[in-house]
Amino acid sequence: MIRALVFDVFGTLVDWRSGIAREAARLLGPDPSLDAGAFADAWRRRYEPAMETVRSGARPFVDLDTLQAESLPRVLAEFGIADVPDAVRRDLVQAWHRLDAWPDVPDALRRLRTRHLLAPNSNGHVRLMVDLARRNGLIFDAILGAGHSRDYKPKPALYRDAVTALGFAPAETLMVAAHSADLAAAAHHGLSTAHIARPREHGPGGGETAPAGPVTYAARDLADLADQLGC
């Protein structure tokens, strides 16, 4: 029996690549040579090593806005983009707060919330999650994840703290993600797991279509998961 759902957000609930590409094209001007999708991919590639500086204990917890701001200059340099004013750099970092949900998400979350507690368990901090929820009309019962645990997935604290905060048994708590590695870590801590196929997360043909390992549920999208849970 599943009582609570905790969600990965970037890629699972929101389409970060299209959103960042749209905002980069808008904010960096109408340069026809900018491959905005590649720009989004390049920025996203710096995400894991940036988080690793915190996960490793090399520095105290800093939030994702800080990490994205730190990695942006190298992404701009990689694309040969110079002379970007500070205000535009800040606005680019804020673009991560202006991403759109995948089309199936708002209605499916409403259905799921009728019978379960819902919370993001993302590497995004509280304000980032709040802004994405408000933009897309998503209602959560709480915001868990990096802001709550002051660390980054897949560190154990993120999964353990999510279970503790919602107060059900680990197996009654369902980690929902489009990323098999996140689910494997959740399963290691006893959570139930649901894989959501997001075949276009990294652009056409770039995303997990099926889980790489055993999961409790495998779903085509979030509406399919709501069907499977009887919501």
Next chain:
Amino acid sequence: MIRALVFDVFGTLVDWRSGIAREAARLLGPDPSLDAGAFADAWRRRYEPAMETVRSGARPFVDLDTLQAESLPRVLAEFGIADVPDAVRRDLVQAWHRLDAWPDVPDALRRLRTRHLLAPNSNGHVRLMVDLARRNGLIFDAILGAGHSRDYKPKPALYRDAVTALGFAPAETLMVAAHSADLAAAAHHGLSTAHIARPREHGPGGGETAPAGPVTYAARDLADLADQLGC
């Protein structure tokens, strides 16, 4: 300009005394000699010293369910109530999850949420806040407070972490409470403050009708605060 509101909950948003009295009367049987309001008061009086064991650093953080469960035997003894089965004791602790909001709260929170981010900043933990919100139809953007900061008000972390999590300046963050001491602590950390009169919090004639010190807003109830904020 106020951008976010963070709320004390017990006494400010929910009527803990009537709720605990109702549940005590129900769960401890139809004993006409039980003064259920006095029972609620006695349990509540053990709240501050229990939290102090965490605030002082004498023990690691434990949540309010744990503290209430620990103090319950002495409250029962004080009232000469013996032989209470463990299941009833557990249900009494859960009574704190089944409190009703003051009548003005649900509609006023809906109005306030149209223009502000809202979060409890209570000594209650995440699941306790989630249960009270669900029971009363309250929508928050995040759950802050003891579960987020792993400590209890009025420790500085509760006020600082609430500001950090929502990402506005301290003065743009409004601490809302029916307790002047909570507001004085919030003001010390630069937050704006709103006092809500709850003259019946501790029963007829038992509650703050006005703030004991300077506040940014003083309101008759939460609807009055929404009026004053132009919501």
